[in-house]
Amino acid sequence: MNIITSPEDMQKTALALRRAGKRIGLVPTMGFLHEGHLSLIKLARRQANVVVLSIFVNPTQFGPNEDFSRYPRDFERDAALCKAAGVDIIFNPVPEAMYPAGYSVHVEENALSKGLCGASRPGHFRGVLTVVAKLFNLTLPDVAVFGQKDAQQARLIQQMARDLNFPVTIVLAPIIREADGLAKSSRNTYLSPAERREALCLQQALKTARRLYREGERDGQQIITAMKSGIEQIHSARVDYIAIVDRDKLQRVQRIEAPILVALAVQIGKTHLIDNLTLPEDGLSNLPE
Numbered sequence: 001m002n003i004i005t006s007p008e009d010m011q012k013t014a015l016a017l018r019r020a021g022k023r024i025g026l027v028p029t030m031g032f033l034h035e036g037h038l039s040l041i042k043l044a045r046r047q048a049n050v051v052v053l054s055i056f057v058n059p060t061q062f063g064p065n066e067d068f069s070r071y072p073r074d075f076e077r078d079a080a081l082c083k084a085a086g087v088d089i090i091f092n093p094v095p096e097a098m099y100p101a102g103y104s105v106h107v108e109e110n111a112l113s114k115g116l117c118g119a120s121r122p123g124h125f126r127g128v129l130t131v132v133a134k135l136f137n138l139t140l141p142d143v144a145v146f147g148q149k150d151a152q153q154a155r156l157i158q159q160m161a162r163d164l165n166f167p168v169t170i171v172l173a174p175i176i177r178e179a180d181g182l183a184k185s186s187r188n189t190y191l192s193p194a195e196r197r198e199a200l201c202l203q204q205a206l207k208t209a210r211r212l213y214r215e216g217e218r219d220g221q222q223i224i225t226a227m228k229s230g231i232e233q234i235h236s237a238r239v240d241y242i243a244i245v246d247r248d249k250l251q252r253v254q255r256i257e258a259p260i261l262v263a264l265a266v267q268i269g270k271t272h273l274i275d276n277l278t279l280p281e282d283g284l285s286n287l288p289e
C-alpha cells in the first residue's frame, strides 16, 4: 500500500495508472475509519483494479462553531485498517496543499443543497462539493463510492458529476449500523455512555415512520409529528430537522405518493447525528426490524 500526501504526486500516479489501463476506484473519507468506510472499500474493490482512499478532514465543510479541530483523527490505525481491507493508495494531503494561499474557486449547487443539512449548516455542501471535485481531478476515478448515511451529500455528488461532466460513476453504499441499530459514525465516539443510549432515538423515530407508512399513513406531517414527539421525550436530544422529501429533488412532500427519503438530524448533547430511511425500503437504509 502506497501513502501519498502531495496532490501533484497523487495526480501523476493516477494519470500513470489510467494510461496503464487500470480502473481506479475512489473512496473519499475524513478518516477515523469504521465498518461503514470498510464497506465502501469493499464495493470499490469489486469495481476497480486500484482503490484509492482519501483521508482529509476538509476544513471548508465545517462551520465556525463546528468540530473541525476536535474531529477524531488516528492515521496509524486508519492505515492499518486500509492495508487489511486491500486499499492500494491512501491519499492524505494537508489542508495547505489542498487550499494554498490565494485559493478562490468553489463549487456551489443551488437547489438540492438548500434544505435538510444545507439549511442548518450554511456553506457545508459548498465545502463538500469543492473538495470532492478536487479529489476527482487528483485521483481520476472511474468509480467513486459514497455512503447513503449522508444521503443528501450522495445525491449532490451525483448531481455535480452530471452537471459538471465528471467521467465517473457514482456508487451508493448502504448504511452500516452498530448491533443496536445506531448508524456508524466517526462522531459516535463523542457520545457519553448515557448519550450513546439516547442516540437510539434517531432510529426509533425512523421506525415510527416506517410503522405508520406500513399501516397506510401517507400524510407527511402526521409522520413527522409522531417522530418528533418520540424524540422530545429524550433528555439530551434537540431536533435539528425532520423531513420527508422526494428522492430526486429532495423537496418536501405533503402527501407521499412516490419514493421518499425520511431524513433527520438530531443534536445529542453536543454531538450532531444524522440518519435516514428510504420508503419504500430498497436496502439502502438497512433499518433493523
Ligand code: AMP
Residues within 6 Å of the ligand: 028, 029, 030, 031, 035, 036, 037, 039, 040, 145, 146, 147, 148, 149, 150, 173, 174, 175, 176, 177, 183, 184, 185, 186
Ligand atoms: P466520513 O468519513 O464521515 O466523511 O464518511 C466518508 C464516507 O463514508 C461517506 O461517503 C459517508 O457517507 C460514508 N459513511 C459514513 N458512515 C457510514 C455508514 N455508517 N455506513 C455507510 N457509509 C458510511
